[in-house]
Amino acid sequence: MGKITLRNVQKRFGEAVVIPSLDLDIEDGEFVVFVGPSGCGKSTLLRLIAGLEDVSDGQIMIDGRDATEMPPAKRGLAMVFQSYALYPHMTVKKNIAFPLRMAKMEPQEIERRVSNAAKILNLTNYLDRRPGQLSGGQRQRVAIGRAIVREPAAFLFDEPLSNLDAALRVNMRLEITELHQSLETTMIYVTHDQVEAMTMADKIVVLNAGRIEQVGSPLTLYRNPANLFVAGFIGSPKMNLIEGPEAAKHGATTIGIRPEHIDLSRETGAWQGEVGVSEHLGSDTFLHVHVAGMPTLTVRTGGEFGVHHGDRVWLTPQADKIHRFGADGKAL
Amino acid sequence: MATQHSKTAARLMISPAVILLFLWMIVPLSMTLYFSFLRYNLLMPGMESFTGWDNYYYFLTDPAFSAALTNTILLVVGVLVITVVGGVLLALLLDQPFWGQGIVRVLVIAPFFVMPTVSALVWKNMFMNPVNGMFAHIARGLGLQPFDFLSQAPLASIIGIVAWQWLPFATLILLTALQSLDREQMEAAEMDGASALDRFLHITVPHLTRAITVVVLIQTIFLLGVFAEILVTTNGGPGTASTNITYLVYAQSLLNYDVGGGSAGGIVAVVLANIVAIFLMRMIGKNLDA
Amino acid sequence: MSRRTSASRTLIVTLAAWTIAFLIFFPILWTVLMSFKSEGDAIKAPFAMLFSDWTLQSYADVQERSNYARHFMNSVVISLGSTLVALVIAIPAAWAMAFVPGRRTKDVLMWMLSTKMMPAVGVLIPLYLIFRDTGLLDTRIGLVIVLTLINLPIVVWMLYTYFKEIPGEILEAARMDGATLGSEILYILTPMAVPGIASTLLLNVILAWNEAFWTLQLTTSRAAPLTQFIASYSSPEGLFYAKLSAASTMAIAPILILGWFSQKQLVRGLTFGAVK
Numbered sequence A: 001m002g003k004i005t006l007r008n009v010q011k012r013f014g015e016a017v018v019i020p021s022l023d024l025d026i027e028d029g030e031f032v033v034f035v036g037p038s039g040c041g042k043s044t045l046l047r048l049i050a051g052l053e054d055v056s057d058g059q060i061m062i063d064g065r066d067a068t069e070m071p072p073a074k075r076g077l078a079m080v081f082q083s084y085a086l087y088p089h090m091t092v093k094k095n096i097a098f099p100l101r102m103a104k105m106e107p108q109e110i111e112r113r114v115s116n117a118a119k120i121l122n123l124t125n126y127l128d129r130r131p132g133q134l135s136g137g138q139r140q141r142v143a144i145g146r147a148i149v150r151e152p153a154a155f156l157f158d159e160p161l162s163n164l165d166a167a168l169r170v171n172m173r174l175e176i177t178e179l180h181q182s183l184e185t186t187m188i189y190v191t192h193d194q195v196e197a198m199t200m201a202d203k204i205v206v207l208n209a210g211r212i213e214q215v216g217s218p219l220t221l222y223r224n225p226a227n228l229f230v231a232g233f234i235g236s237p238k239m240n241l242i243e244g245p246e247a248a249k250h251g252a253t254t255i256g257i258r259p260e261h262i263d264l265s266r267e268t269g270a271w272q273g274e275v276g277v278s279e280h281l282g283s284d285t286f287l288h289v290h291v292a293g294m295p296t297l298t299v300r301t302g303g304e305f306g307v308h309h310g311d312r313v314w315l316t317p318q319a320d321k322i323h324r325f326g327a328d329g330k331a332l
Numbered sequence B: 001m002a003t004q005h006s007k008t009a010a011r012l013m014i015s016p017a018v019i020l021l022f023l024w025m026i027v028p029l030s031m032t033l034y035f036s037f038l039r040y041n042l043l044m045p046g047m048e049s050f051t052g053w054d055n056y057y058y059f060l061t062d063p064a065f066s067a068a069l070t071n072t073i074l075l076v077v078g079v080l081v082i083t084v085v086g087g088v089l090l091a092l093l094l095d096q097p098f099w100g101q102g103i104v105r106v107l108v109i110a111p112f113f114v115m116p117t118v119s120a121l122v123w124k125n126m127f128m129n130p131v132n133g134m135f136a137h138i139a140r141g142l143g144l145q146p147f148d149f150l151s152q153a154p155l156a157s158i159i160g161i162v163a164w165q166w167l168p169f170a171t172l173i174l175l176t177a178l179q180s181l182d183r184e185q186m187e188a189a190e191m192d193g194a195s196a197l198d199r200f201l202h203i204t205v206p207h208l209t210r211a212i213t214v215v216v217l218i219q220t221i222f223l224l225g226v227f228a229e230i231l232v233t234t235n236g237g238p239g240t241a242s243t244n245i246t247y248l249v250y251a252q253s254l255l256n257y258d259v260g261g262g263s264a265g266g267i268v269a270v271v272l273a274n275i276v277a278i279f280l281m282r283m284i285g286k287n288l289d290a
Numbered sequence C: 001m002s003r004r005t006s007a008s009r010t011l012i013v014t015l016a017a018w019t020i021a022f023l024i025f026f027p028i029l030w031t032v033l034m035s036f037k038s039e040g041d042a043i044k045a046p047f048a049m050l051f052s053d054w055t056l057q058s059y060a061d062v063q064e065r066s067n068y069a070r071h072f073m074n075s076v077v078i079s080l081g082s083t084l085v086a087l088v089i090a091i092p093a094a095w096a097m098a099f100v101p102g103r104r105t106k107d108v109l110m111w112m113l114s115t116k117m118m119p120a121v122g123v124l125i126p127l128y129l130i131f132r133d134t135g136l137l138d139t140r141i142g143l144v145i146v147l148t149l150i151n152l153p154i155v156v157w158m159l160y161t162y163f164k165e166i167p168g169e170i171l172e173a174a175r176m177d178g179a180t181l182g183s184e185i186l187y188i189l190t191p192m193a194v195p196g197i198a199s200t201l202l203l204n205v206i207l208a209w210n211e212a213f214w215t216l217q218l219t220t221s222r223a224a225p226l227t228q229f230i231a232s233y234s235s236p237e238g239l240f241y242a243k244l245s246a247a248s249t250m251a252i253a254p255i256l257i258l259g260w261f262s263q264k265q266l267v268r269g270l271t272f273g274a275v276k
């Protein structure tokens, strides 16, 4: 079981208010991802849930019990840190067994669970090594192993993949997703990687300056961003945001259109512009187009669309994909 | 990392050390303060009486005090100058590539590990003795009159002995600091056209300043308390020629059994040390922040 | 810089460095050599002494005259004992300062350091009287207590700088794994900090071994460590150079060897981490 509820949770460090007041429900078995810009309080929120920091006010419930005052050890949660935080003086086996040893479990049971975890994580051949003798990916797996042997109510991950190279990150992303599907345990995952958030999450929580901007499934956030912040934050490259007369035409203060929802033509269209930088990624090309009276617009097009700096092109936003925002930044 | 639990735990964990050190500071110090206002001689127990500032008056007006104060300053400053200048030169030398660096390092650092009573006695007898010491042998070999270091120049001799003990310390720290100097920074300066002298003045010297500060601070702490070297070589003499404050207070209280006078001297020493300390703490505080 | 160094320059530097190192080390070397000579030979002119016969007589004499072994044991017990007690008090304190720093942590550290600056003579009399009245004078326990307190600030400082290098996340991981504070310090922090704790131990044993104010003031015979034992040679009695040399050699040899092992950490320890 792993249902976590935050009620009016607040966190201050001295004078600085990091989390003004926050309510959040996390259902049992859910994969929840916290995203937000650097310094917005993601790690702080995770550490509040873990019990590594005290809340300044409010309540944290785990499986219906009030956990606000509980020390971390009592909360039944496991955490995987960005730096892995492995015990460097212990072998892989001892690392994974440590939480069980602390729980005073029978040696046979410890043995059984450790070898089981090692099998799941492909660590069987490395059990007698020390963390220093492992690659980044293997270390990450040991950290995960140490978390799963306890059979916790929920897993907390704080940017676990950010120290890995790109290829390994893709691999580990899949492994963690698979792990979630087979264990069916609640996972809370902090990242600022778009792709991780979109591909792994059942539910994304977008944070900004300690406040929740929106909670929803990846596609909900993509299709219906609740406000300008979410609109600008989710999606890569960023959504184009246009103010002024063009927005007024749609009865909004600001309109947003994603680069992939703009049609491009050499002959005709709604807006005429001049191509600035074009980024060729092979599969896609991103053009930065200067249109009079608008900020530079990013447009996605096929990999083979041959244009050059200074070419004139026509842009047409897909009418049903235009997001409209009011003066308060909220979606209309 | 800061929950109420861990903060409470931290306070608990730190308190034995803090309480012990606090007691160690405050209990004997207040006793000394109390004694310093008493007429109190160990040879006449039970005769203690309150005398106000008399002890301070006698201690401060005693010519031995001004002599001891001068000697203390000369000793500290003399040793600091010798060790810092010698240490910088030696560190610059040892920072060059040469054969047998490891062994040379080991030889140079050795005097620091010699206990003060040993080094003082070795220098006093085997080297400075006017009859059998090595210097006397050498002087005679050159047809000169042997020099009686410890009676002719007692303070200078003690400064020499103490400097021998602390030169390795200064050298080692300055050498370590030199070796941590960023080579790339040097190379960048060279690319920018800085001459060897420029590089020394504008990169090496500022880099060493911090290490020199630290050397001065730490040596001062220890040099203010030099005692054993004086005890086993000159006993502070002849007269008060090599008596420093530490030795004077010791002599007053445990050789003359004058607890009151010795205590007053102790308090004076504490006050003086605090003046130095405030100055030094400023210095190291700034340096440790950096 | 190495690219331009010519062989002749290296040769000059080598000669200079070795000469200076030899001169600095010479008093120690000479003492050791003299300890293997007879008393009669020891006072001869340097060359005559060097080429006279070798003997172990002085070592036997020292042992017979003043029971070297007992003083040696006193030194071992006092220096090791005071360092271990200081470690037990300092490890929790350094843990707190390194991992749960508060607004006043820095002040506490500086204050601890400032207690080192209090001159010993300021508290000599009360301590002497307290020791006399409680029967601690000339006991090992008494000296262990005093040297523990003297070295405590340095031990705390050194451990603090070593602990600061251990990532707090690892301790938090242990806490998440269900470790109590005791297990966290015992199973995670201490083993991880072994190198730092070892060099702290080493340096403080050296400092305590060579401490020559309190050991001279508070002991006379029974608990007298080697500092006091050597000081007893300060009043000459007949021919004694060879015996003094032998006693000195024995007093400094163990610590010289320990010291050579610890020279790297020494810098860091003695400068409170300000120079590494």
Ligand SMILES: Nc1ncnc2c1ncn2[C@@H]1O[C@H](COP(=O)(O)OP(=O)(O)OP(=O)(O)O)[C@@H](O)[C@H]1O
Residues within 6 Å of the ligand: A013, A016, A018, A036, A037, A038, A039, A040, A041, A042, A043, A044, A045, A192
């Ligand atoms: N112990 C602390 N004391 C004071 N302020 C803190 C402390 N820990 C975090 N903060 C502040 O709280 C804010 C949120 O920090 P937090 O680490 O939660 O951000 P984050 O969202 O995890 O950022 P990142 O993506 O860079 O990891 C920051 O402004 C930070 O400076």
Ligand SMILES: [Mg+2]
Residues within 6 Å of the ligand: A042, A043, A044
């Ligand atoms: Mg973070």
